[in-house]
Amino acid sequence: MFFKLILRNSKRSRKENGLFFSSLLVAVMAFYVILSLPRQDVMVFLSQMESDAVEKLLTLIPAFYGMTLFLLFFLIYYASRFQLERRRHEFGVYLMLGMRRSRLFVLLLAEDFGSSILSLALGLPFAVLLSELISLITARLVGIGIIEHQFSFSFRAMLWTAAGFFLVKCTASLLLSGNISRQEIGSLLTEIPEGAKRQMPSCVYVVSLLAGMLCLTAAYAMAIHGESWTHIRFMGLTVVLGLLGTFFVFWGLRLLMGFFIRKGNHDRRLHTFDFRQIQETLIRRFGTLALCSLLILAALCCFGAGTAVFRYYENAASHVLDYTFTDTNASDVRRTLAAYRLDTMFQDLFEMKTGRVRTTEDTEHAFDTEPLLAALRSMDSSRDRDVLLNNLSYASSPYLIPLSCYNRLLAAAGQSELVLHPGEAAVYMNQEDTAQGRVQLLNRILETEPLTSLDGDALRLTGKVQGADLVTDRSITLSFALILPDEDFVYYTQGEYDIFVNGILNNHTTKHTSLLSAISEINEKLDETGLSYESYLQNMGRQLFFQTASSYLTIYLAVIFLIIANTVIGVQFLMSQQKTLRRYRTLVRIGAEYEVLCKSARRQIHWYFGIPTVFAVFGSLFGVRALFTGILTSAARSHLSEMMIVSAAMISALCMVEYLYITAVKRSSDRCLLGLMIPKREE
Amino acid sequence: MEPILKIESLKKYYGKTKGRTKALNGITFQVMPGEFLGIMGSSGSGKSTLLNCIAAVIRPDSGSILIKGKSLSSLKGAALSDYRGKEIGYLFQNFELLDNLTGLENILLPMSLHKIPEKEGKKRLNQLASYLEIQEVLHKFPAQMSGGQRQRVAAARALILHPGIILADEPTGALDSKNAKALMEKLLGLNQEEHAAVLMVTHDSNAASYCKRILFIQDGVIFHELRRNIPEESRQDFYERILKVMAQLGGGSANVL
Numbered sequence: 001m002f003f004k005l006i007l008r009n010s011k012r013s014r015k016e017n018g019l020f021f022s023s024l025l026v027a028v029m030a031f032y033v034i035l036s037l038p039r040q041d042v043m044v045f046l047s048q049m050e051s052d053a054v055e056k057l058l059t060l061i062p063a064f065y066g067m068t069l070f071l072l073f074f075l076i077y078y079a080s081r082f083q084l085e086r087r088r089h090e091f092g093v094y095l096m097l098g099m100r101r102s103r104l105f106v107l108l109l110a111e112d113f114g115s116s117i118l119s120l121a122l123g124l125p126f127a128v129l130l131s132e133l134i135s136l137i138t139a140r141l142v143g144i145g146i147i148e149h150q151f152s153f154s155f156r157a158m159l160w161t162a163a164g165f166f167l168v169k170c171t172a173s174l175l176l177s178g179n180i181s182r183q184e185i186g187s188l189l190t191e192i193p194e195g196a197k198r199q200m201p202s203c204v205y206v207v208s209l210l211a212g213m214l215c216l217t218a219a220y221a222m223a224i225h226g227e228s229w230t231h232i233r234f235m236g237l238t239v240v241l242g243l244l245g246t247f248f249v250f251w252g253l254r255l256l257m258g259f260f261i262r263k264g265n266h267d268r269r270l271h272t273f274d275f276r277q278i279q280e281t282l283i284r285r286f287g288t289l290a291l292c293s294l295l296i297l298a299a300l301c302c303f304g305a306g307t308a309v310f311r312y313y314e315n316a317a318s319h320v321l322d323y324t325f326t327d328t329n330a331s332d333v334r335r336t337l338a339a340y341r342l343d344t345m346f347q348d349l350f351e352m353k354t355g356r357v358r359t360t361e362d363t364e365h366a367f368d369t370e371p372l373l374a375a376l377r378s379m380d381s382s383r384d385r386d387v388l389l390n391n392l393s394y395a396s397s398p399y400l401i402p403l404s405c406y407n408r409l410l411a412a413a414g415q416s417e418l419v420l421h422p423g424e425a426a427v428y429m430n431q432e433d434t435a436q437g438r439v440q441l442l443n444r445i446l447e448t449e450p451l452t453s454l455d456g457d458a459l460r461l462t463g464k465v466q467g468a469d470l471v472t473d474r475s476i477t478l479s480f481a482l483i484l485p486d487e488d489f490v491y492y493t494q495g496e497y498d499i500f501v502n503g504i505l506n507n508h509t510t511k512h513t514s515l516l517s518a519i520s521e522i523n524e525k526l527d528e529t530g531l532s533y534e535s536y537l538q539n540m541g542r543q544l545f546f547q548t549a550s551s552y553l554t555i556y557l558a559v560i561f562l563i564i565a566n567t568v569i570g571v572q573f574l575m576s577q578q579k580t581l582r583r584y585r586t587l588v589r590i591g592a593e594y595e596v597l598c599k600s601a602r603r604q605i606h607w608y609f610g611i612p613t614v615f616a617v618f619g620s621l622f623g624v625r626a627l628f629t630g631i632l633t634s635a636a637r638s639h640l641s642e643m644m645i646v647s648a649a650m651i652s653a654l655c656m657v658e659y660l661y662i663t664a665v666k667r668s669s670d671r672c673l674l675g676l677m678i679p680k681r682e683e
Numbered sequence: 684m685e686p687i688l689k690i691e692s693l694k695k696y697y698g699k700t701k702g703r704t705k706a707l708n709g710i711t712f713q714v715m716p717g718e719f720l721g722i723m724g725s726s727g728s729g730k731s732t733l734l735n736c737i738a739a740v741i742r743p744d745s746g747s748i749l750i751k752g753k754s755l756s757s758l759k760g761a762a763l764s765d766y767r768g769k770e771i772g773y774l775f776q777n778f779e780l781l782d783n784l785t786g787l788e789n790i791l792l793p794m795s796l797h798k799i800p801e802k803e804g805k806k807r808l809n810q811l812a813s814y815l816e817i818q819e820v821l822h823k824f825p826a827q828m829s830g831g832q833r834q835r836v837a838a839a840r841a842l843i844l845h846p847g848i849i850l851a852d853e854p855t856g857a858l859d860s861k862n863a864k865a866l867m868e869k870l871l872g873l874n875q876e877e878h879a880a881v882l883m884v885t886h887d888s889n890a891a892s893y894c895k896r897i898l899f900i901q902d903g904v905i906f907h908e909l910r911r912n913i914p915e916e917s918r919q920d921f922y923e924r925i926l927k928v929m930a931q932l933g934g935g936s937a938n939v940l
């Protein structure tokens with residue numbers, strides 16, 4: 001009999017509360033998806049070439065798992081609490097009929113166990129399917145179609161999913177069941193409205209609202225302006241300010257509701273009632289609402305920033321060179337390629353030479369940097385100036401690059417050529433790691449065409465700072481070099497220099513497949529030729545890694561945050577509706593139609609979701625901007641407005657998800673109200 | 684004069700054919716405008732069911748209810764809830780005030796429900812509030828009011844839209860005798876001044892003695908009727924007569940819960 005009761009109750013819970021059951025399913029899927037990340041096609045592919053980075057990411061997975069555990073606990077806890085609150089009366093009856101408390105406790109746990117098993121049984125196949133889908137889609141998106149698709153199912157991930165899920169579920173239900181089975185029978189049997197909270201004078205709330213806004217403004221200003229990212233202490237301060245600000249604002253919001261109650265359009269049906277209801281929840285649950293708002297904010301920021309960064313890496317992929325052959329010269333490479341019939345694949349092959357000053361024994365001080373340093377010192381003090389001063393003081397033994405090779409590079413990139421006269425040189429600095437500000441400083445000095453000396457001979461520096469990649473491998477960079485006319489180059493290097501042969505693939509080679517697969521295909525053939533080479537694949541792999549890792553994790557987090565926040569808000573609403581059903585019943589008695597009640601409840605739902613969401617959306621615009629300040633390189637930051645637009649679009653997309661949630665909660669509320677239209681028997 | 688409420692062989696059964704409860708088993712009576720009518724009977728005799736039928740909260744199985752000559756069963760949708768809100772006012776044993784609304788907001792609730800501009804109700808509100816002596820609690824929440832004040836606020840809410848008939852289901856049930864007496868006096872005053880009919884279910888003989896006429900119900904049928912001879916008979920005498928009938932009912936008031 002006891003067993004039957006468990007089965008029946010367990011089944012009824014699932015039927016009655018889809019919200020509860022679906023949150024269990026979400027939990028299962030969330031666990032599995034993060035755990036199966038190492039088995040995703042893209043990750044498997046990347047681990048072959050970016051093993052370090054992938055390795056590092058994979059060591060982060062336990063941390064993400066732990067975080068998921070923590071977040072999902074909230075989700076499950078809230079959903080289960082709502083589930084149990086609905087059945088308080090029933091539990092009271094069980095106890096009245098003489099069921100022992102310990103037995104009620106066991107009953108609740110056993111019921112829970114039933115639905116847990118079922119959600120695992122249902123959720124796991126879905127989770128496997130979902131992660132498979134993600135794997136296929138990401139692989140397709142980044143264009144690694146040729147690589148064999150690997151079924152991403154992982155038994156270990158499944159075990160850990162089950163373990164995590166049960167841990168979360170058991171903790172939540174132990175807490176809740178314990179709480180319920182300990183309560184007074186009387187308090188279970190009757191719906192006791194929570195006592196009214198004492199209210200402070202309204203000036204206190206005005207101060208709170210103002211203080212909150214001040215805190216938030218300060219926090220966002222710090223984060224956007226960049227102070228927060230300079231030191232962990234400032235970051236901490238920003239976070240604390242942001243949290244405090246949010247809570248202050250939500251605490252003070254009741255004042256606004258009070259204003260709406262007094263002013264507002266009183267001729268609308270149930271205006272006062274609606275706002276009193278909203279005010280009540282704002283007073284009682286301002287903490288939860290603030291928390292949910294923060295979660296939504298986090299979701300929006302993650303999603304907005306994540307997708308924008310993804311887009312950036314995708315677009316920033318402009319590159320010129322596909323291959324660099326080392327330890328050889330152009331004619332040898334051409335001959336070998338022709339022998340293996342690979343020459344048609346390349347549209348261009350040209351040499352790049354770099355050497356050092358060999359005309360003097362004192363190589364370390366061949367270049368006189370003092371004129372540059374002096375010019376710099378006379379400029380206004382700034383961080384960029386100091387860094388540049390420091391960098392240039394090490395530039396006295398520069399690399400040399402011949403002008404003709406460099407011009408070939410510029411031509412290949414479609415840029416205009418550099419003109420140098422004998423006795424002139426251009427400065428080359430690899431710009432990736434050099435902040436734009438520093439390059440601009442140096443350009444201002446170069447405009448004056450300063451006169452320095454190389455091995456005692458006068459040398460005039462002209463033109464702008466150059467920075468095109470000399471070879472494919474981006475990890476090889478020259479922090480400071482001089483571009484010299486060819487004769488000067490040969491003279492100073494004394495004919496001793498390194499030769500690299502750069503290759504650019506034909507357009508038609510890459511037209512039909514993605515560059516990624518074209519290069520990996522050619523690499524396979526090149527391996528047979530015995531040539532030593534670097535391909536752009538490595539760089540691409542790194543970029544791809546950042547792309548996938550950042551988007552995968554941010555989107556994952558965003559989805560989890562969003563689901564949790566929405567479920568908590570929705571459950572909160574339905575729970576408070578449940579608690580105040582008596583009010584709705586009274587409204588029915590004094591002549592409210594079903595439609596009027598539904599409308600009223602819907603308006604409350606709008607506000608209920610709207611307040612934290614609007615607050616979060618507003619905050620997310622600043623939040624995303626702040627994240628860009630913190631995580632983007634200075635080069636990427638020049639695309640800021642473009643990226644902000646991408647983020648804004650993504651944030652609006654998430655608002656659609658929000659809308660779907662609201663619709664679901666409205667349905668649930670309508671159903672609940674329909675039950676009221678049949679008069680309840682008064683005992 | 685036309686009766687404001689006319690009930691004809693009203694029947695309401697609960698449950699399936701077997702073992703069903705005949706809550707109302709053919710009840711017929713009329714209420715005249717401005718009449719103060721009491722309904723008494725033991726617990727389970729069908730009093731609440733009768734009131735709920737009149738309030739259009741539940742649908743009778745057969746019989747008819749005519750309000751101002753119009754049949755209740757012909758009303759649907761908006762007309763029905765309009766009827767529930769405007770034609771009748773309902774007083775509950777446990778007041779049924781919304782605990783998150785102030786007294787004032789509770790009283791104005793019916794206007795808000797029926798989309799009547801609040802301005803129109805201002806005068807009416809002031810008049811009711813001063814008559815029912817609830818001006819000081821208008822801006823308080825129900826939790827801050829006494830039981831008597833709560834019921835008087837509820838009465839103001841029931842009366843705000845000038846209903847032709849007030850239905851009260853044991854309105855004094857949750858009040859002490861002093862507050863109960865005060866409420867009955869106010870109700871009687873409103874009944875006489877506003878000419879609103881009152882239909883009150885009660886098991887409190889004292890409260891019932893304010894009525895002009897009392898119907899006694901048992902097992903879903905009217906089995907007795909008392910009329911107060913106005914003005915010869917004092918309220919005290921009428922009270923004695925009520926007690927006598929109750930005693931005949933068997934067991935006296937002890938079995939009337």
Ligand SMILES: Nc1ncnc2c1ncn2[C@@H]1O[C@H](COP(=O)(O)OP(=O)(O)O)[C@@H](O)[C@H]1O
Nearest residue numbers: 681697704706725726727728729730731732733
């Ligand atoms: N919703 C219902 N379902 C089944 N039986 C009901 C319901 N409401 C009332 N009854 C039965 O109808 C009879 C009359 O009830 P009611 O009108 O509440 O009596 P009273 O108010 O006089 O105490 C009782 O026997 C009661 O058990």
Ligand SMILES: [Mg+2]
Nearest residue numbers: 727730731732
């Ligand atoms: Mg009753």
